[in-house]
Amino acid sequence: MTSAINSVSAIPNLDAEVYVHTVTLSSGSATLTFTDVEGIDEALGVEPYVFVTGPTGGETVSSKGTSQATIGGDTTDDVECLIVVPR
Numbered sequence: 001m002t003s004a005i006n007s008v009s010a011i012p013n014l015d016a017e018v019y020v021h022t023v024t025l026s027s028g029s030a031t032l033t034f035t036d037v038e039g040i041d042e043a044l045g046v047e048p049y050v051f052v053t054g055p056t057g058g059e060t061v062s063s064k065g066t067s068q069a070t071i072g073g074d075t076t077d078d079v080e081c082l083i084v085v086p087r
Contacts (some may be wrong), residue, residue, distance in 0.1 A: 022079065
């Protein structure tokens, strides 16, 4: 997790905070609550960008706000989530 954050923060003009978190799908979906992510202590002031990837390639972000996002997929796999919070 730390190496992904360090490599992204090395981009000189990126004005955002970046977090990486893993969720496990249950019956094809999971709720990603941002305060469960290491480094995020409260609801976000802006809606973040959330990118997801997993083993099937069918992972999605079906809805999101400033406190959580709904992650979907084909199975009960682990899904890696990249959360980019603009400043």
